[in-house]
Amino acid sequence: MIIDQKKIDEAIEIIKGHGGHGIQKCVQCGACSAVCPGVKAGFPLLCRALIRELLNGHLEENIENSSSWGCQACNRCTEVCPQGVRPQEVVFAFRRYQALELAFSTSSVTSQMNLYETGHAVFSDPKEARRKVGLPEETPTSAFNEEAQKEIRTLMDNSPMGELGLF
Amino acid sequence: MEQIGLYLGCNIPLKAPDIEQSFRKIFPPLGVQPVDLEGAGCCPAWGTAPSFDLNTWCAISSRNITIAEDKNLDIMTGCNSCFGVLSEAKHFMGNAATRKVVNGSLAKINREFKGTSDIYHVAHVLHKKIGVAKIKENLKFSLAGLKIAVQTGCHTLWPSDVYKVKEENSYYPTILKDLCEVTGATVPHYSRLEGCCGMGGMRSTDAEKSLKLFKEKLLSIKEETDADMIVTTCSSCFLQFDMSQPILKERGEIDFEPIPTFYYTQLLALAMGFEPQQVASISQIDRRPIIAEIQSEKRRIKEGM
Numbered sequence: 001m002i003i004d005q006k007k008i009d010e011a012i013e014i015i016k017g018h019g020g021h022g023i024q025k026c027v028q029c030g031a032c033s034a035v036c037p038g039v040k041a042g043f044p045l046l047c048r049a050l051i052r053e054l055l056n057g058h059l060e061e062n063i064e065n066s067s068s069w070g071c072q073a074c075n076r077c078t079e080v081c082p083q084g085v086r087p088q089e090v091v092f093a094f095r096r097y098q099a100l101e102l103a104f105s106t107s108s109v110t111s112q113m114n115l116y117e118t119g120h121a122v123f124s125d126p127k128e129a130r131r132k133v134g135l136p137e138e139t140p141t142s143a144f145n146e147e148a149q150k151e152i153r154t155l156m157d158n159s160p161m162g163e164l165g166l167f
Numbered sequence: 168m169e170q171i172g173l174y175l176g177c178n179i180p181l182k183a184p185d186i187e188q189s190f191r192k193i194f195p196p197l198g199v200q201p202v203d204l205e206g207a208g209c210c211p212a213w214g215t216a217p218s219f220d221l222n223t224w225c226a227i228s229s230r231n232i233t234i235a236e237d238k239n240l241d242i243m244t245g246c247n248s249c250f251g252v253l254s255e256a257k258h259f260m261g262n263a264a265t266r267k268v269v270n271g272s273l274a275k276i277n278r279e280f281k282g283t284s285d286i287y288h289v290a291h292v293l294h295k296k297i298g299v300a301k302i303k304e305n306l307k308f309s310l311a312g313l314k315i316a317v318q319t320g321c322h323t324l325w326p327s328d329v330y331k332v333k334e335e336n337s338y339y340p341t342i343l344k345d346l347c348e349v350t351g352a353t354v355p356h357y358s359r360l361e362g363c364c365g366m367g368g369m370r371s372t373d374a375e376k377s378l379k380l381f382k383e384k385l386l387s388i389k390e391e392t393d394a395d396m397i398v399t400t401c402s403s404c405f406l407q408f409d410m411s412q413p414i415l416k417e418r419g420e421i422d423f424e425p426i427p428t429f430y431y432t433q434l435l436a437l438a439m440g441f442e443p444q445q446v447a448s449i450s451q452i453d454r455r456p457i458i459a460e461i462q463s464e465k466r467r468i469k470e471g472m
Contacts, residue, residue, distance in 0.1 A: 019221040037363035041376040069372040072363055073213045073251065074321035079337060086326070092217065099219045107371065111215050119208030121215045122177040130184045134445045135191075139180040140203040148206030151230060151276040158272060159223035161216065 007057030015054055020093030022085040026051045032077035032087040043067040047077050047087050050094060059094075063103045068095040100160060109166055116167035118143050119152045171292065172235035172284070173201035174253070176246040177209050178402050182449075186402060189432040189446040190245060190289065193439055196305050197297045201243065204234040210244075210252040213368055217252065225265060226272040228256030229280040233273070236284045245289040245432065247401035248367070251322030253286050258329035288323050289432060290400040291332040294342045299349040307440035308466040311351035315434075316394035316426070317343045318384075318408065320401025321363055337361075343400050346431060350438045355394070359387035366407035381411050382420060389423055396457055397428040405430050409451050427454040437461050 015023050032047035033039045039046050045053065045067035053062055068091050077087035098104055111121040119142025127137040142148035156162055179186045194201050210228060211217065217224040232253060235242045244250050260266050260280055270279055287295075293302065323330065324337040334340045338361050344354045362384045363369075365377035385408075388394055399405050405428060412425030429437075429447060436446035443458045460466075 037365070037380060038369060041365065041369060041373075041380045043369075043373070043376065066372055069214075069218075070369045070376065072321060072367045072369055073217070074363060075251075075325035076321070078326040079324075088326075095218050096220060104218075105372070108214050108218075111212065115209055115211060115215050119206075120177040120181065121209045121212040122181065124181055126181040126184060129182070129449060130180075132444070133185045133188045133448060134442075135184050135188055139175065140205050140207075141175055141180055142206055142208035143181065145206040148208060151206075151278075152208050152227065154276050155223065155226045155230065155272060156216075158275060159216070159226070160220045161223055164219075 001056070004057055008055065011054050011057045011059040014059060014097055015090060015093045018093035018096040020090035022083070023051060023054060023090050025083040026055065026085045027083055028052060029082065031080045031082060032085070035076040035080050037072055037074060037076070038067065038070045041070065043070040046071060046091060051085070051087065051090055054090070054094065059097065063098055063101060066105065068098060069104060071095070100164070102164065112161070112166045116153055116156055117149070119149050168195070168198055168200045169296070170200045170202050170240055171243045171287070172204045172238060172240040174204055174207055174231065174235070174242045174244040174249060176244060176249040177212070178406065179245055183402060183405070183430070185446055185449045186245060186430045186433060189430070189436040189441070192436050192441045192446055193432055196439065197301055199292060199297060202238065202240055204231070204242070207231045207234050210249040212248060213252065214371065221259065222265065222268055222272065224252070225256045225259050225269045228253050229260060229269055229273060230276065230278055232257065232284055233278045233280055236281050239283075241285045241287060243287045243289055243292050245402060245430070247288070247320040247322035248403055250286065250288045254329045254331070257282065257286060285331050287331060288400065290323065290342055290346060293346055295332055299345055302346070302435070303349050306350065306438050306468055308438050308462055309351040309468050310438060310461060310466070313352045313396070313460070314392060314394045315347045315352045315354050316357060316388040316392045316397045317347055317354055317360070318364060318397055318399040318401065318404045319343050319361070320399060320404045323400065324361070343398070343431060347398055347434070350434070355392040357387050357391040359384045362387070364404045364407045366403040370407065378411060378415065381407060382415055385412065385415070385421065389426070394426060397426050398431050398434050399428065400431045402430060413451050425452045427452050427457045429454070
């Protein structure tokens with residue numbers, strides 16, 4: 001393998017910039033992968049394996065790999081890591097790098113649109129179901145509150161998400 | 168009566184309002200009054216802002232938290248994902264630089280995160296604030312002789328350093344076991360107790376991988392406990408157990424009937440005598456037989472006993 005220090009530095013900077021601050025503490029022990037449900041289910045590029053790729057500077061090479069989206073954010077890895085890497089934060093930092101390059105499944109666009117429009121990532125008309133269980137048809141949440149929706153839209157418009165043309 | 172902000176999230180008020188109704192029924196008799204957090208939205212879910220930008224995640228979470236701060240209330244949520252997302256955001260907001268940037272965004276909507284509200288899960292409020300003794304006093308039906316397999320779910324367990332209430336051992340959780348045992352039911356251990364159910368990002372990214380993980384957990388429950396029901400304190404785990412058992416059955420991958428599954432407060436509401444139509448009526452798996460058993464006359468707890 002050719003070691004390209006410039007590429008390695010760039011990859012580390014990007015991951016840290018997206019919240020994966022502990023990446024350089026990793027000693028590749030694999031404790032994280034041993035407890036990871038994603039690894040167990042067969043996603044090839046999570047926890048130790050992903051961190052190794054990133055520490056070798058292989059960021060763009062893995063941009064299309066969907067493993068990071070299989071991460072459950074369960075943080076079993078964070079709990080067991082003896083070095084304080086907080087591997088889940090590295091996985092999510094890589095996911096953020098992918099997302100801002102629009103390298104994610106189109107199916108997840110719906111959640112962003114729902115969040116922007118109703119303030120709920122998961123949305124369906126709840127009125128009938130709520131009536132049947134004896135609750136008011138409208139939830140007290142942002143779903144039926146225009147002022148709340150406007151606030152959430154303002155936060156999203158003024159974020160890096162606002163520049164992606166998803167909503 | 169002690170008040171607490173009821174943070175609903177998305178799935179519970181929109182898809183499983185019987186779970187929401189179960190909260191509203193059980194807490195007042197137990198001495199805790201849930202207060203609506205008007206205009207609260209998505210926590211935001213892992214697949215949304217947290218997957219794009221850390222500060223946007225913190226801003227949207229903090230907006231929700233400030234609604235409780237304005238009422239001088241702590242927050243209680245029944246959704247594990249919401250609990251994890253809000254707790255982690257609050258943890259990140261402990262960093263002065265993050266708090267400054269995020270409060271800059273919140274200023275645009277006339278809000279400021281102060282960090283004065285603590286975040287609790289429904290199970291924490293029941294176990295730590297109310298306590299099993301008080302729950303026991305309010306039971307109308309005994310679940311003695313019934314077997315429950317418990318599923319705590321991931322996001323109340325890890326990372327334990329960001330949570331207000333912690334299990335003694337997050338890989339051997341006992342809070343939900345205690346809450347179930349107080350009903351009189353038995354709660355046998357099974358080897359995949361702390362295992363992930365496969366819902367969440369995994370389910371939407373690769374349904375087959377998710378089902379594989381789920382099946383391993385389900386078989387451990389069936390073979391090691393032969394439980395009458397599965398009880399969870401995670402609304403996502405609830406959806407996975409309720410939706411995916413019938414899929415495995417239809418495919419011929421399991422040779423037993425799907426095990427009825429409840430969110431914990433549904434089970435408690437039934438044991439406290441509330442109307443099944445209101446507190447436990449939305450599910451794929453037919454729960455009517457087990458509900459009839461739970462609320463059968465022979466199980467009624469006689470006054471003064």
